[in-house]
Amino acid sequence: xxxxxxxxxxxxxxxxxxxxxxxxxxxxxxxxxxxxxxxxxxxxxxxxxxxxxxxxxxxxxxxxxxxxxxxxxxxxxxxxxxxxxxxxxxxxxxxxxxxxxxxxxxxxxxxxxxxxxxxxxxxxxxxxxxxxxxxxxxxxxxxxxxxxxxxxxxxxxxxxxxxxxxxxxxxxxxxxxxxxxxxxxxxxxxxxxxxxxxxxxxxxxxxxxxxxxxxxxxxxxxxxxxxxxxxxxxxxxxxxxxxxxxxxxxxxxxxxxxxxxxxxxxxxxxxxxxxxxxxxxxxxxxxxxxxxxxxxxxxxxxxxxxxxxxxxxxxxxxxxxxxxxxxxxxxxxxxxxxxxxxxxxxxxxxxxxxxxxxxxxxxxxxxxxxxxxxxxxxxxxxxxxxxxxxxxxxxxxxxxxxxxxxxxx
Numbered sequence: 346x347x348x349x350x351x352x353x354x355x356x357x358x359x360x361x362x363x364x365x366x367x368x369x370x371x372x373x374x375x376x377x378x379x380x381x382x383x384x385x386x387x388x389x390x391x392x393x394x395x396x397x398x399x400x401x402x403x404x405x406x407x408x409x410x411x412x413x414x415x416x417x418x419x420x421x422x423x424x425x426x427x428x429x430x431x432x433x434x435x436x437x438x439x440x441x442x443x444x445x446x447x448x449x450x451x452x453x454x455x456x457x458x459x460x461x462x463x464x465x466x467x468x469x470x471x472x473x474x475x476x477x478x479x480x481x482x483x484x485x486x487x488x489x490x491x492x493x494x495x496x497x498x499x500x501x502x503x504x505x506x507x508x509x510x511x512x513x514x515x516x517x518x519x520x521x522x523x524x525x526x527x528x529x530x531x532x533x534x535x536x537x538x539x540x541x542x543x544x545x546x547x548x549x550x551x552x553x554x555x556x557x558x559x560x561x562x563x564x565x566x567x568x569x570x571x572x573x574x575x576x577x578x579x580x581x582x583x584x585x586x587x588x589x590x591x592x593x594x595x596x597x598x599x600x601x602x603x604x605x606x607x608x609x610x611x612x613x614x615x616x617x618x619x620x621x622x623x624x625x626x627x628x629x630x631x632x633x634x635x636x637x638x639x640x641x642x643x644x645x646x647x648x649x650x651x652x653x654x655x656x657x658x659x660x661x662x663x664x665x666x667x668x669x670x671x672x673x674x675x676x677x678x679x680x681x682x683x684x685x686x687x688x689x690x691x692x693x694x695x696x697x698x699x700x701x702x703x704x705x706x707x708x709x710x711x712x713x714x715x716x717x718x719x720x721x722x723x724x725x726x727x728x729x730x731x732x733x734x735x736x737x738x739x740x741x742x743x744x745x746x747x748x749x750x751x752x753x754x
Contacts, residue, residue, distance in 0.1 A: 387403050406435060415443060425439060426449040436456055444478075451465070459489055463488065480501050483510050503530070506535060513540045533556075546561045547561065550659075555656060576600045579593075606639060613640060622637065626680040629681065666713070
């Protein structure tokens, strides 16, 4: 038997129904009336109906909705979306329907709770369009955001990040940070979020574009003044202990003002960091790069990441943090055999690196360089490596997550 729209039959009583005899026509009309009456009952204010009756009517309505055409379900969904107290089961049923049916509910209805939205997002019958609508709702809290981000769908993540009414928990931000390595456009959206932490931003720096790198440094390169004040009296205590505690040593090295490694100068074949840079300009050598890293107070792994960066802004950060002059930035650039375009109006990589050098203070540059050195290398220590298989608390290790992301491990 041909499917008939029950809620539209009364408007044109004979149109399209000539194939029905009187008995069948009466049956269709009765079904249409019942369908409308059930919608009326479901929509009654709470002062006129008990919750029990509303849910019973909704249960019956769901059974009827299984057998009606798409446009009828769409009209029903539009009507239900206006209800203040829509039955949860009816909401869940319609929100998992085709996108035309789900759209008015997911866009407008205030009757959804977090559980309903999560169930809809995870339902096997829904697709990315449903999840985009959830991400665009007026208010999306942390638990719903976590579920939406888990699917790894770029359009859903962008909708969520663009929504000023959404809130992101740290877990979602970390997932989005990891995704941004593949989908670089996420960096720009993440940088507009208040939930973004320095660990996220300074990790994304390595794959961010030039404009986003500038924004990251403007927002997250700070001077560590409070940390310096809090740890000032601990340096003498750590020195008295001969710096034997590796945890204390790494943390205080991150905080301290001095950037260059004095101990490395005593062992180096170069008289100073400047001399090593001049040697690099004269002749490229991996050994010289390694020495520059040691003299600059960073580990070779961090130095390798800085010197192999294709854009070059990290080199400007290193030069500023270690007190190297602007001419030394040019020397390193030449030593790495990178082009310098001083004539063109179009800013090249060297021009962008020079701008970073000129606009970043020494203290702020040190903060960034220290964070990179700490986060990229502290997770490689033998102590942490031996604990990786058994210590669940390493899930909270920022340095471990950063090194895995940047180095692709």
